[in-house]
Amino acid sequence: xxxxxxxxxxxxxxxxxxxxxxxxxxxxxxxxxxxxxxxxxxxxxxxxxxxxxxxxxxxxxxxxxxxxxxxxxxxxxxxxxxxxxxxxxxxxxxxxxxxxxxxxxxxxxxxxxxxxxxxxxxxxxxxxxxxxxxxxxxxxxxxxxxxxxxxxxxxxxxxxxxxxxxxxxxxxxxxxxxxxxxxxxxxxxxxxxxxxxxxxxxxxxxxxxxxxxxxxxxxxxxxxxxxxxxxxxxxxxxxxxxxxxxxxxxxxxxxxxxxxxxxxxxxxxxxxxxxxxxxxxxxxxxxxxxxxxxxxxxxxxxxxxxxxxxxxxxxxxxxxxxxxxxxxxxxxxxxxxxxxxxxxxxxxxxxxxxxxxxxxxxxxxxxxxxxxxxxxxxxxxxxxxxxxxxxxxxxxxxxxxxxxxxxxxxxxxxxxxxxxxxxxxxxxxxxxxxxxxxxxxxxxxxxxxxxxxxxxxxxxxxxxxxxxxxxxxxxxxxxxxxxxxxxxxxxxxxxxxxxxxxxxxxxxxxxxxxxxxxxxxxxxxxxxxxxxxxxxxxxxxxxxxxxxxxxxxxxxxxxxxxxxxxxxxxxxxxxxxxxxxxxxxxxxxxxxxxxxxxxxxxxxxxxxxxxxxxxxxxxxxxxxxxxxx
Amino acid sequence: xxxxxxxxxxxxxxxxxxxxxxxxxxxxxxxxxxxxxxxxxxxxxxxxxxxxxxxxxxxxxxxxxxxxxxxxxxxxxxxxxxxxxxxxxxxxxxxxxxxxxxxxxxxxxxxxxxxxxxxxxxxxxxxxxxxxxxxxxxx
Numbered sequence: 001x002x003x004x005x006x007x008x009x010x011x012x013x014x015x016x017x018x019x020x021x022x023x024x025x026x027x028x029x030x031x032x033x034x035x036x037x038x039x040x041x042x043x044x045x046x047x048x049x050x051x052x053x054x055x056x057x058x059x060x061x062x063x064x065x066x067x068x069x070x071x072x073x074x075x076x077x078x079x080x081x082x083x084x085x086x087x088x089x090x091x092x093x094x095x096x097x098x099x100x101x102x103x104x105x106x107x108x109x110x111x112x113x114x115x116x117x118x119x120x121x122x123x124x125x126x127x128x129x130x131x132x133x134x135x136x137x138x139x140x141x142x143x144x145x146x147x148x149x150x151x152x153x154x155x156x157x158x159x160x161x162x163x164x165x166x167x168x169x170x171x172x173x174x175x176x177x178x179x180x181x182x183x184x185x186x187x188x189x190x191x192x193x194x195x196x197x198x199x200x201x202x203x204x205x206x207x208x209x210x211x212x213x214x215x216x217x218x219x220x221x222x223x224x225x226x227x228x229x230x231x232x233x234x235x236x237x238x239x240x241x242x243x244x245x246x247x248x249x250x251x252x253x254x255x256x257x258x259x260x261x262x263x264x265x266x267x268x269x270x271x272x273x274x275x276x277x278x279x280x281x282x283x284x285x286x287x288x289x290x291x292x293x294x295x296x297x298x299x300x301x302x303x304x305x306x307x308x309x310x311x312x313x314x315x316x317x318x319x320x321x322x323x324x325x326x327x328x329x330x331x332x333x334x335x336x337x338x339x340x341x342x343x344x345x346x347x348x349x350x351x352x353x354x355x356x357x358x359x360x361x362x363x364x365x366x367x368x369x370x371x372x373x374x375x376x377x378x379x380x381x382x383x384x385x386x387x388x389x390x391x392x393x394x395x396x397x398x399x400x401x402x403x404x405x406x407x408x409x410x411x412x413x414x415x416x417x418x419x420x421x422x423x424x425x426x427x428x429x430x431x432x433x434x435x436x437x438x439x440x441x442x443x444x445x446x447x448x449x450x451x452x453x454x455x456x457x458x459x460x461x462x463x464x465x466x467x468x469x470x471x472x473x474x475x476x477x478x479x480x481x482x483x484x485x486x487x488x489x490x491x492x493x494x495x496x497x498x499x500x501x502x503x504x505x506x507x508x509x510x511x512x513x514x515x516x517x518x519x520x521x522x523x524x525x526x527x528x529x530x531x532x533x534x535x536x537x538x539x540x541x542x543x544x545x546x547x548x549x550x551x552x553x554x555x556x557x558x559x560x561x562x563x564x565x566x567x568x569x570x571x572x573x574x575x576x577x578x579x580x581x582x583x584x585x586x587x588x589x590x591x592x593x594x595x596x597x598x599x600x601x602x603x604x605x606x607x608x609x610x611x612x613x614x615x616x617x618x619x620x621x622x623x624x625x626x627x628x629x
Numbered sequence: 630x631x632x633x634x635x636x637x638x639x640x641x642x643x644x645x646x647x648x649x650x651x652x653x654x655x656x657x658x659x660x661x662x663x664x665x666x667x668x669x670x671x672x673x674x675x676x677x678x679x680x681x682x683x684x685x686x687x688x689x690x691x692x693x694x695x696x697x698x699x700x701x702x703x704x705x706x707x708x709x710x711x712x713x714x715x716x717x718x719x720x721x722x723x724x725x726x727x728x729x730x731x732x733x734x735x736x737x738x739x740x741x742x743x744x745x746x747x748x749x750x751x752x753x754x755x756x757x758x759x760x761x762x763x764x765x766x767x768x
Binding site for chain 1: 642644649652653655656658659661733737
C-alpha cells in the first residue's frame with residue numbers, strides 16, 4: 001500500500017491524550033478509501049447503544065485515495081460520525097485540509113474519547129501534539145483560525161468549530177480557513193462534545209504514485225476535458241452568479257416554509273445580479289486543484305469579508321422571504337462565524353416566520369424581535385441568538401423538530417425535517433428524484449443528487465441522452481416525472497459514493513461533465529496500481545450504503561422514517577415553473593418500493609441477509625443480526 | 630529552465646501549479662517539494678492565496694523583511710517580491726522541466742513563459758532579477 005494510499009490511519013484518543021498509527025491496507029482492500037473506510041470503522045467500532053455525545057462515539061475524517069494529487073478537484077474529504085440526532089451520517093468538506101492530511105501521511109483520521117479540557121490537535125507529519133485551547137474556547141471561527149495559525153507558526157491548514165459547536169447546537173458545522181464547511185449533520189457539535197476546538201495539519205511527506213508518468217498524462221487529459229466542457233466554461237464565466245436565478249427558473253426554488261400561500265409575484269425575482277457581483281466580489285477562488293474556480297468571496301462594507309456558496313443563496317433567499325442579496329451574504333457570513341450550518345439555520349428562520357404568520361408564536365416568544373416574513377432583523381437576530389445560545393436561540397439547540405415539540409400548538413406540522421434533520425430548500429413536490437433521495441438519505445438531497453434532472457432545464461438534449469443511456473428512458477430526465485426515478489437515485493447514490501471514496505469533487509464527475517466513472521477508475525488504477533473498473537467502484541459504493549443503512553436500522557430507522565413532512569404530500573407547488581405540481585403519496589411509495597428492491601432491503605427498509613452475502617459482509621451480518629434482537 | 634512571468638492578481642490560489650510541479654519534477658504529489666509555491670494571503674475571513682511565486686532572496690535584500698519566515702527554502706530564483714503584489718513578477722525557474730507544467734496546468738493563466746533559456750543564459754535572468762529587485766526596493 002505504498003503507492004496511491006498514504007498507508008496509515010491516524011488514531012487519536014482524546015481521553016488518554018494518545019495517538020497511534022494503523023496500517024490502512026486491511027481496510028483499503030475491501031473499502032478502498034475516504035467515506036467507505038469511515039463507514040466501515042463506524043460500523044465495526046461503535047456500539048449502537050452509544051449516544052452521539054458519548055466519548056465512545058467516533059469522529060472520522062476521510063480524504064480519498066486521489067485527494068491531494070493532480071486529479072482535477074482532488075480536494076474533498078468526508079466527515080463521518082454518529083450525528084447529534086443519533087444516526088450515522090456524512091458531510092463533505094473541500095478547501096485544502098483534505099490534501100494536507102494526505103501530505104502528512106494519513107488516509108483517514110479517527111478521533112475517539114473526550115478531553116477533560118479544551119484542546120486542539122496539531123498534526124505535523126508523524127508528530128501529533130495535543131495543545132491547550134482554553135484561550136480560544138469561545139472564539140469565533142475566524143479568530144480561532146488566525147490564533148492557531150500564528151501559534152503553530154507554519155503554513156498549516158486548520159479546521160475548527162465555533163461557539164455553535166462548543167455549545168452543542170445539533171446543526172453546528174466544522175469550518176476550514178478558507179470558509180469551506182462540513183456543514184450538514186452537526187459534526188461541529190460532536191467535536192464540541194469531545195472538547196476538541198480544532199485540528200491543524202501540516203504535511204510534507206507527500207503521496208507516492210504507482211505509475212507516475214501515465215498518471216500525469218491522464219491527469220492532464222482529465223483537466224483538459226473539464227476545461228473544454230461547456231459546463232466548466234459557464235461555471236468559470238458565471239461562478240455562483242447564476243445559482244439563484246437557475247434555482248428560480250428551474251422550479252427548484254422554495255418560497256417560505258414550503259407554504260401554500262406563497263405569493264411568487266412579490267418574492268423571488270432577483271434583479272441586479274451582475275451589479276451586485278461586480279460591486280462586491282473581492283475575489284473568485286476555488287478549492288485545491290479546481291479548474292472551475294467558482295466561489296465568490298464578497299467584501300461588503302459594514303458586513304465583512306466572507307464566502308457565499310449555493311446553499312447560502314438558497315437558504316436565506318426564498319425560504320426567508322428575502323430579496324436582499326446583502327442580507328443573504330451577511331447571514332451566511334454570520335453562520336460561518338458561529339460555526340452553524342446555513343441550511344438548518346435557514347430552515348429554522350422559515351419555521352419561525354411561519355409560526356408568527358399563523359399566530360402560533362408572538363413577538364414575545366422571540367425576545368421582542370418580530371419574525372415577519374422577509375424581515376432583515378428577524379433573519380440576523382435569529383442567527384446571533386442560535387450562535388450564542390441566548391434567548392429564543394436556546395430553543396433550537398436540538399434542532400427544529402425538538403423546538404416544535406416544545407412549542408406545541410401545531411408547530412410540529414411546520415417543522416420541515418427528515419429524520420430530525422432540517423430539510424434543504426428544494427421544491428421536492430416538483431422534483432421527484434429529489435423527493436425520493438431526500439426521504440431515503442441519512443442527511444439530505446446531496447447524497448443522491450443527479451444533474452440529469454437538475455440540469456435538464458438548462459441542457460435538455462444532453463441530459464435526456466444520459467438518461468436514455470443509463471436508465472433506458474429519456475423521460476427519466478424530466479424533473480416532474482416518476483419514470484425511472486428510483487433507479488436514478490439508486491444509481492446516483494452509488495456514483496456519488498464511489499467518487500467520495502476517491503476524494504474528488506462530484507461537480508465534475510459524475511455531475512457536470514459526465515456521469516460515467518471511467519476516468520476516476522483509470523486515475524485510481526494509475527495512482528495505486530490496483531486495476532479497478534467502474535463497476536468495481538460502484539460495487540464498493542453499494543457495500544458502503546448497505547453498512548450505513550444497517551447501522552441506522554439498528555438505531556431504529558425503518559420505512560416510516562423514509563418519508564417527507566406531510567405538507568409535501570398534501571399541497572401543491574404554489575408557484576414557479578412547475579406551479580401546481582404535487583407529490584402523490586401512492587407514486588412516492590412505488591418509488592420507495594423499487595428503491596428498496598434495488599438496494600436489497602425488505603419492504604420495511606431493512607437490508608436482507610442475501611444483500612450482506614452479495615457484498616461479502618459475513619461478519620457484519622452477524623453483528624447486524626445480534627443487534628437487531 | 631524557464632523564465633516565468635507571474636501575475637499575482639490572476640492567481641486564485643488553487644495550488645495546482647505546486648502539485649503539478651511536484652508530480653512532474655519531484656516524482657510525487659507533494660507541494661513541499663514543488664519548485665513553485667503559492668503564497669497565501671490570509672486575513673480575518675479567508676486565506677486564499679493571491680500570489681504564485683517563490684523566493685530565495687537573501688534576507689538582507691528582501692523588501693518584505695518581516696515576512697521572510699513565509700519564504701520557503703527553494704531551488705528557484707525569484708526575481709521580484711511576491712508580497713507587494715503589484716504588477717507582474719518575473720522569476721527564473723531552475724528546474725529542468727520540458728513542459729513548464731505549472732504554466733500548462735494553471736487554469737487562470739497566472740503564469741506565463743517569458744522566454745526559454747538555457748543554463749548558460751542564466752546570467753541574463755540574474756541581471757533581470759537584480760533590476761527587478763532594485764525597482765521594487767526603490768518603490
